Amino acid sequence: MNTKFSKLSFTIAVSATMIASASVASPTVVSFSDATATSVRDSFVADNAIDKNQNTHWEADARGASIIARFSSCQRVDDLVLNWYGTNKYTYSVQLSKDDGATWTTAVSDTSGKGNKNKQNVTDQAANAIKIVGDIDSRLRIDELKINSLGSTNGCTSSSTSNSSDGQSSGNAQYPADVLDLSKWKITLPISLNSPPNSNKATEIKQPQLKTYTNSEYFRLNAAKNGVLLKAIAGGARTSKNTAYARSELREMQGDGTESAAWSCTNTDHGMYLEQTLLHTSTNKPEATIAQIHDSKNDLMMVKYFGPSFANGSTDIGKLEARFNNDTTKKLLDSTYKIGDPMTIDIAVTSSGNVNVTYKNLRSGVTSSTDTVKLTGIIGSCYFKAGVYIQACSKTDIYGNTNTVCVNKDLSANKYETDPYAYAEIELRKINLR
Incomplete structure (x- = not known):
């Protein structure tokens, strides 16, 4: 350009x-x-x-x-x-x-x-x-x-001089793990550190490396050092050759943070609480997933943002939905979510295999609850994900390779992102598991 x-x-x-x-x-x-x-x-x-x-x-x-x-x-x-x-x-x-x-x-x-x-x-x-x-x-x-x-x-x-409610200090923070408790998480980033870079091999950082890891573009502290910025791009490295979209996303772990979490979806009381703000989206397909429950194969629950047509990516008003069981059930959380609005999301799973999502917009005051939804079609064990999973792709990625899955989606011309660096970004200020 x-x-x-x-x-x-x-x-x-x-x-x-x-x-x-x-x-x-x-x-x-x-x-x-x-x-x-x-x-x-x-x-x-x-x-x-x-x-x-x-x-x-x-x-x-x-x-x-x-x-x-x-x-x-x-x-x-x-x-x-x-x-x-x-x-x-x-x-x-x-x-x-x-x-x-x-x-x-x-x-x-x-x-x-x-x-x-x-x-x-x-x-x-x-x-x-x-x-x-x-x-x-x-x-x-x-x-x-x-x-x-x-x-x-x-x-x-001055939030940079106070302690968060879970006891983590942000005043002298140098790394994301100084602000968020990442002891039970790993991060996947939309870049490949292979030589040469592999478009289908996104970077993964686990514990103990995650304690002192930061990336100046995709996983870094905010200016106030009281939150973490996670950024995903339309042409980023992906997790496999079968995936069209890139992510900057935390995946739940267990033990000392090196082993993947795998809890029973139908026999566990488990929950995740997030305090976060969606800061930016892509423009041609302004969609992003900002919280998930996943099993071995299925999207059991996703909180997704959908922006308007002709989005600018930074000040749009769109909607937030909770989607269950591979999109077969949809619950509206906020019909007038404006990019930049801080929010809380509480996801509660019961031992009977039911899940409830509670949401609050901290600017507008909008509150909502999905009530109880039964998880179905479960394959294997479950785990939480948080961060940003951009739902837009470019035909050519940042490494100059063709994203064949993106091409095969046969999206209309105005749904592709021509710029592989078109991005979605979220600020995560709190993440608690219980």
């Missing part, structure tokens, strides 16, 4: 408001602690956008990418002024967080910028992190990010 980049200089200025004594607060410049991005081109890393050096820049390597910058302290953010250079048109949104990126509030939505300055008026609000999200047709480039503040405030919470 021939994409012309323009120089983007990004400035956020905060307008003064009157304080109780009727004097005007003097804006101060916010200092940053770090920056991360969902996509980076070559050596143009995210930190370049906050290094106070206009000779360096962050540059995305994909359309629809986003960048997050965290403040050194909680600040009162108000009006936004974006300085754009050049003639390219960017469509973007700006989101603010007061809990280090655990949840986000949209401050500027669906706004286009083209040269000069775009000034956006927002309500004076507390924040300790900012996220700039490019539209699916925009590939962003930022020289410098500057934020002026009306002053510090105590209206934020």
Whole structure:
């Protein structure tokens, strides 16, 4: 694709408001602690956008990418002024967080910028992190990010300095296993570490290697270090020659984490609790599986997201369904799920072979339960899976090989992803087995 980049200089200025004594607060410049991005081109890393050096820049390597910058302290953010250079048109949104990126509030939505300055008026609000999200047709480039503040405030919470309810600290986290209890899991990633790479041999990381394993693209900490980002791509390495789709997915294990879990589907009380956020999907087929119960052959239960036609992948409103027994039973969980909404999912299996899925959208407040569904057609033993299993594929994968299973699906032209790096991504903040 021939994409012309323009120089983007990004400035956020905060307008003064009157304080109780009727004097005007003097804006101060916010200092940053770090920056991360969902996509980076070559050596143009995210930190370049906050290094106070206009000779360096962050540059995305994909359309629809986003960048997050965290403040050194909680600040009162108000009006936004974006300085754009050049003639390219960017469509973007700006989101603010007061809990280090655990949840986000949209401050500027669906706004286009083209040269000069775009000034956006927002309500004076507390924040300790900012996220700039490019539209699916925009590939962003930022020289410098500057934020002026009306002053510090105590209206934020810093989840990076607290402990999670299961006792795992995220303040000094270096690896995903520092945030999530992965002692009973292995990870499958959409890349092949074989030489030469094998498109049908995805990478697997088990314990004890998983304790200190991270991948900067597909399995990494979020900016707040209180969650783990899992990313799967349409042209990624797959688990076998019979599979069309790639995954960045956790698979339940047992013992010391090196042996596959295999519990009786009809004689075990077992459960999995997830706290997570779907952050992005592919656009031509915006579907992703984000939780599963599997046996030796069947998809006994899947929680799946289905996006709208003409999806942008980052701000869509779609639906979440729980699907049982190879899609023969479907239960609606959320008819208006918006990408970026944090959620909880609790999956409970009883010794009689019944399963119930309980769901809550932590932004909208939508709650639902599938009630009891009987598992049928079981072959072998069961296990849980979590993460993201992208339901989109490209005819040619990232290694230049033909994905024959994808081709044989005979999908209509607008259902294939022409870009093998088209992706789905989820942020997983908690995973508990019981």
